[in-house]
Amino acid sequence: MNHHYDAMVLGGGTAGERIAAGLARAGRDVALVEDRLVGGIAPYFACLPSKSLLLSARRGEPWELAVARRDALTGGRTDDRAAARMAEAGVTVLRGRGRVAGPGRVEVGGSAYGCAELVVCTGSEPVIPPVDGLADVPLWTSDDALSVPDLPRRLVVLGGGPVGCELAQAYASFGSQVAVVEASGRLLTAEAPFAGDVLADALRRTGVDLRLGADVARIERKESGLRLWLSDGGTLDADRVLVAAGRRPRTAGLGLETLGLSPGPGVPVDATCRVRGAEGSVWAAGDVTGIARTTHAARYQADVVLANLLGGRREADYRAVPRVVYTTPTVYAVGITPGQAAGLGIDVATAGYDLAATARAAVEADVPGRVELYADRSRGLLIGAAAAGLHAEEWMSEIALAIRAGTPLSLLADVVHAFPTYGESVEAPLRELAGRLAAPQATPEEEAR
Ligand SMILES: Cc1cc2nc3c(=O)[nH]c(=O)nc-3n(C[C@H](O)[C@H](O)[C@H](O)COP(=O)(O)OP(=O)(O)OC[C@H]3O[C@@H](n4cnc5c(N)ncnc54)[C@H](O)[C@@H]3O)c2cc1C
Numbered sequence: 001m002n003h004h005y006d007a008m009v010l011g012g013g014t015a016g017e018r019i020a021a022g023l024a025r026a027g028r029d030v031a032l033v034e035d036r037l038v039g040g041i042a043p044y045f046a047c048l049p050s051k052s053l054l055l056s057a058r059r060g061e062p063w064e065l066a067v068a069r070r071d072a073l074t075g076g077r078t079d080d081r082a083a084a085r086m087a088e089a090g091v092t093v094l095r096g097r098g099r100v101a102g103p104g105r106v107e108v109g110g111s112a113y114g115c116a117e118l119v120v121c122t123g124s125e126p127v128i129p130p131v132d133g134l135a136d137v138p139l140w141t142s143d144d145a146l147s148v149p150d151l152p153r154r155l156v157v158l159g160g161g162p163v164g165c166e167l168a169q170a171y172a173s174f175g176s177q178v179a180v181v182e183a184s185g186r187l188l189t190a191e192a193p194f195a196g197d198v199l200a201d202a203l204r205r206t207g208v209d210l211r212l213g214a215d216v217a218r219i220e221r222k223e224s225g226l227r228l229w230l231s232d233g234g235t236l237d238a239d240r241v242l243v244a245a246g247r248r249p250r251t252a253g254l255g256l257e258t259l260g261l262s263p264g265p266g267v268p269v270d271a272t273c274r275v276r277g278a279e280g281s282v283w284a285a286g287d288v289t290g291i292a293r294t295t296h297a298a299r300y301q302a303d304v305v306l307a308n309l310l311g312g313r314r315e316a317d318y319r320a321v322p323r324v325v326y327t328t329p330t331v332y333a334v335g336i337t338p339g340q341a342a343g344l345g346i347d348v349a350t351a352g353y354d355l356a357a358t359a360r361a362a363v364e365a366d367v368p369g370r371v372e373l374y375a376d377r378s379r380g381l382l383i384g385a386a387a388a389g390l391h392a393e394e395w396m397s398e399i400a401l402a403i404r405a406g407t408p409l410s411l412l413a414d415v416v417h418a419f420p421t422y423g424e425s426v427e428a429p430l431r432e433l434a435g436r437l438a439a440p441q442a443t444p445e446e447e448a449r
């Protein structure tokens with residue numbers, strides 16, 4: 001065996017990088033195993049390049065400038081800076097594909113290493129749906145769509161989730177003729193229905209052809225481009241197909257069975273992010289856990305792992321982790337959706353407000369939007385919220401705090417927002433919920449008792 005580390009971190013993305021650096025700074029002997037780019041997908045192929053393209057689109061910049069800006073932001077997709085950060089923290093980076101060989105044993109590129117603690121942070125990978133003919137045509141995943149310099153004339157996006165919607169809006173804004181095929185009847189199906197409806201209107205205004213409730217049955221190469229046959233009998237012609245049909249935790253081929261784990265939808269973790277049912281001391285954070293699948297959630301879980309590995313006791317609380325789609329308008333959601341509440345048997349009170357009624361929307365001459373707040377009637381507390389509106393990712397943070405802190409509705413309804421801001425839009429629904437769910441007043445007799 002080459003070396004025995006205090007800890008080995010498998011996968012050097014958002015979660016893995018943070019854990020490895022934190023442990024090394026605390027004096028631990030740590031190896032980070034990475035087979036692509038230190039930093040993972042967020043800085044090179046996901047969050048940053050997609051937000052860069054969307055910003056350029058909003059500013060009306062030409063495609064060439066947008067690509068130059070995107071590529072500068074991603075450092076040309078090289079990880080020199082991230083690797084230097086690791087070296088500075090005292091982390092040993094082992095380049096290559098890592099595989100667990102048993103409790104406390106990891107193999108990388110034919111060499112075997114030992115470790116007291118193992119942390120699995122291998123992220124997620126795109127799901128390629130089993131569509132007839134898809135394997136024979138040149139397809140893009142989000143990695144390609146966010147790194148190549150080509151602007152396809154006709155682009156078909158398979159999937160209307162966060163990835164599909166962000167990329168459809170970006171490419172349509174730069175002049176591609178874009179169609180989105182979404183199997184369910186709505187965009188962003190996981191969120192409150194109004195959010196997908198507002199976004200659908202916005203995408204249609206950008207010229208996107210939405211095929212909702214349809215699936216792609218077959219794809220064929222034509223003399224000039226591709227033809228897609230849809231399950232509803234429709235057809236679409238394209239030069240490029242972008243698959244944005246979901247992502248799954250990257251667990252295949254990791255050797256997790258040597259730790260006694262059986263294959264599943266993700267690496268199962270408890271509230272401390274320790275892997276359930278694994279032999280040895282094994283932890284996991286980020287997309288591979290299949291829990292929250294965002295960069296901020298990966299960071300949060302990384303901090304939980306770190307605290308526990310450094311001798312503390314910390315549990316993750318996922319009640320108020322935001323989910324944001326950075327389109328125009330932004331779609332922001334946090335906590336429980338009305339659909340989830342129904343599934344959990346929670347009696348929900350809903351109050352909403354159209355952003356068009358705010359003075360800020362009049363000033364900005366903005367696209368329409370809406371906010372909705374969801375409260376648990378039995379406890380009189382906010383448990384979820386959604387908003388579709390410009391910069392909702394910024395002004396909805398107070399609602400995330402309110403859900404996380406369990407702030408009483410009466411107190412929230414007393415908060416003053418600056419005028420004219422979009423933040424004012426939560427005042428009326430908060431007052432409404434506070435009034436509807438007010439704790440019953442005690443009678444004088446009850447008070448005397
Ligand atoms: C197009 C797109 C846009 C997104 N935009 C946002 C956004 O705006 N905001 C947001 O919060 N989230 C966004 N996300 C989600 C976000 O990117 C992920 O949730 C986050 O990057 C997950 O971090 P991670 O550390 O779990 O995984 P990753 O960053 O994927 O890191 C995992 C690393 O493990 C490495 N690896 C895997 N297996 C092995 C192995 N066997 N050996 C060695 N190395 C291995 C991989 O090479 C990779 O570098 C977006 C996702 C996509 C696809």
Ligand SMILES: NC(=O)c1ccc[n+]([C@@H]2O[C@H](COP(=O)([O-])OP(=O)(O)OC[C@H]3O[C@@H](n4cnc5c(N)ncnc54)[C@H](O)[C@@H]3O)[C@@H](O)[C@H]2O)c1
Pocket residue numbers: 129131158159160161162163164166181182183184188189214215216244245246247292293294295323324325326
């Ligand atoms: N801003 C952000 O935070 C951000 C942005 C992008 C992605 N992400 C993360 O990345 C993850 C993956 O996003 P995603 O949009 O790829 O996945 P998703 O699972 O959220 O959405 C995929 C969509 O594709 C549809 N679909 C699946 N197969 C299909 C088929 N054959 N034909 C037509 N439609 C089909 C599904 O009905 C679903 O609506 C998200 O869960 C999210 O956490 C986050």
